[in-house]
Amino acid sequence: MTIRINGRKVELPDDVQTIHNLLNYYDLEDRIVIVEINQQITLKEQYSSLTLSDGDIVELIHFVGGG
């Protein structure tokens, strides 16, 4: 499916279905992240159940500690 992440069009492999899959795909599964789908912020408990759909607009922010 094709979605838009942080303003860019991204073609995802077929096995990326849920938010959890998406975080794995970007190597962010162990990080603290904030995910918004179509302007709806999602809670951590929903990551495994919420599935992505073609054309979704995703904002994905992860925390880092440097400075």
Added chain:
Amino acid sequence: MTRRYSRQELFAPIGKEGQVKLQNAKVLIIGAGALGSASAEMLARAGIGNITIVDRDYVEWSNLQRQQLYTEEDAKKKLPKAIAAKMRLQQINSEIIINSLIADINGLNIEELIKGKSVIVDATDNFETRMVINDAAVKQNIPFIFAACVGSYGLTFPVIPGESPCLHCLLHHLPAQGMTCDTAGVISPAIQIVAGYQVTSVLKLLTGHKLTASVQSFDVWKNENAEINVSRLKKANCQTCGTEPAYPYLTFEYQTKTAVLCGRDAVQIRPGASRTLSLTDLSLSLRGLVSDLIVNPYLLSCSFENHRIVLFQDGRALIHGTNEPSKARSIYNRIIS
């Protein structure tokens, strides 16, 4: 005097009235590394009347690529960053008050430091200190502008006590492992952009403009941006900004404890908040930065800039080759954010 800030006063959202507010403001910058250098220079040029900058470290050659306040001379002399920063900032603007302090911020000394400040600028390099600042800022009702940076990526978020969620609402616990600028590198444009967002938030706030509770992030190399309004993540039962606050990071139990190991030229570091590190992941990120790297299921051992470091899974560490706790903590945070 009037000409100095004329271009900023011509900018309508600030104006002459806003400039007076900036002159009356007291800004505290915690950290004088890359983010702190960039913010401090912009704020000093903008005419913030009173700036305090705090840092525990000294200038090294590897800082010069991005920490814009410092020169080769400062690195040669190993000047404390707080001192070198003050000297440079005073050259940039002699009409404002600049205070500097060489100190390691923790939950027991922060409250005195932030008293009476208009806003706090986060320029630290680790999550633990940020949680300490967050607790103290919320407790004393002082806005705190979070920012962080690694590689070509950065993010910022304004904590407005009583309005926005706080950092504790967003980070329920300290991350198990975070990349640092020492492990993953960092480029200076990323610093400039995140400091640019951060200082803009400070200018807005001080001149009476409202900030939205949004986390903003960017990756300047990949040309990506994101912004998420996190108002919904404010937790009624947050231990910091909820209805019954405990400000855990200001308590003695939560402080990172250091102990000088007598006769061994080593310091033990024991984090106050418990964490479980993935030693394998950590060893991967340390490759190239350290030498003599050994990992077994219980500990990670390596050499880093003439210091032998032994790190246990619960975050406890032994830093050999120093008997200065603040030096040991600084080395620790360069490896684990």
